[in-house]
Amino acid sequence: MPYPKGHKIKVRNTIVESAAQAFRTHGIHDVSVPFIMKGAGLTHGGFYSHFDNKEQLVAEACRYAISDTIALLQKVADQEEQNPKINAVIDYYLSxxxxxxxxxxxxIPALSAEISHSSEEVRQVFTQELERMIAFISDLAGIEPSKGSALFSTMVGSLVLARTVNDPELSDSLLSSGKRYAKELVTI
Structure with a gap:
């Protein structure tokens, strides 16, 4: 009996979601195709009927994950009654x-270091998606893209460092300082 219409796309999307979650948590190089497929509830044998290689999956997972993050941040902004709405996004991002x-x-903070060593295809997709994220942040804050780049870089850098240290007080301090200076960038 044949699969219902749209089955292959649904399975592919499930694999991309599983990959995005795994890459966010463990990075690219520490995640195997069998691990991703198991997370999707599938056997690894079916991977190549959906993707040419892991690099193609990394690129699609980046697109998916950044779209997912932008949608989440837009929801955070939409729920904010005060202006500027960017402050709610900064508070969430650096929480x-x-x-x-x-x-x-x-x-973005989870994979940036690894992406610099990835294929040109993956780097191109990551670049496009980073530009889309910066445009989202810039538009929401009502600032020019170069200032939006600085704002988002502050947010990403603060989050990376807060995730990296093993001292909870220092981690919280990095988030708090990042919030304060990110919000100052918006008002300058």
């Missing part, structure tokens, strides 16, 4: 919750 929930967090 202990976002720091600790890497499996659903922004993929």
């Amino acid at each position: 202990p919750y976002h720091r600790d929930k890497t499996e659903m967090g922004c993929i």
Whole structure:
């Protein structure tokens, strides 16, 4: 009996979601295709009927994860009644919750170091998606893209460092300082 219409696309999307979650949590190189497929509830034998290679999956997972993050941040902004709405996004992005929930967090701080060693295809997709994220942040803050780059870089850098250290007080301090200076960038 044949699969219902749209089955292959649904399975492919499930694999991409599993990969995005795994890459956010463990990085690219520490995640195998069998691990991703198991997370999707599938055997690894079917991987190549959906993707040419792991690099193609990394690129698609980056697209998916950044779209997911932008949608989440837009929801945070939409729920904010005060202006500027960017402050609610900064507060969420640099929160202990976002720091600790890497499996659903922004993929940019999770993968940036590894992406620099990836294929040109993956780097191109990551670049396009980073530009899309910066445009989202800039538009939401009502600032020019170069200032939006500085704002988002401050947010990403603060989150990376807060996730890296093993001292909880220092981690919280990095988030708090990052919030304060990110918000100052918006008002300058």
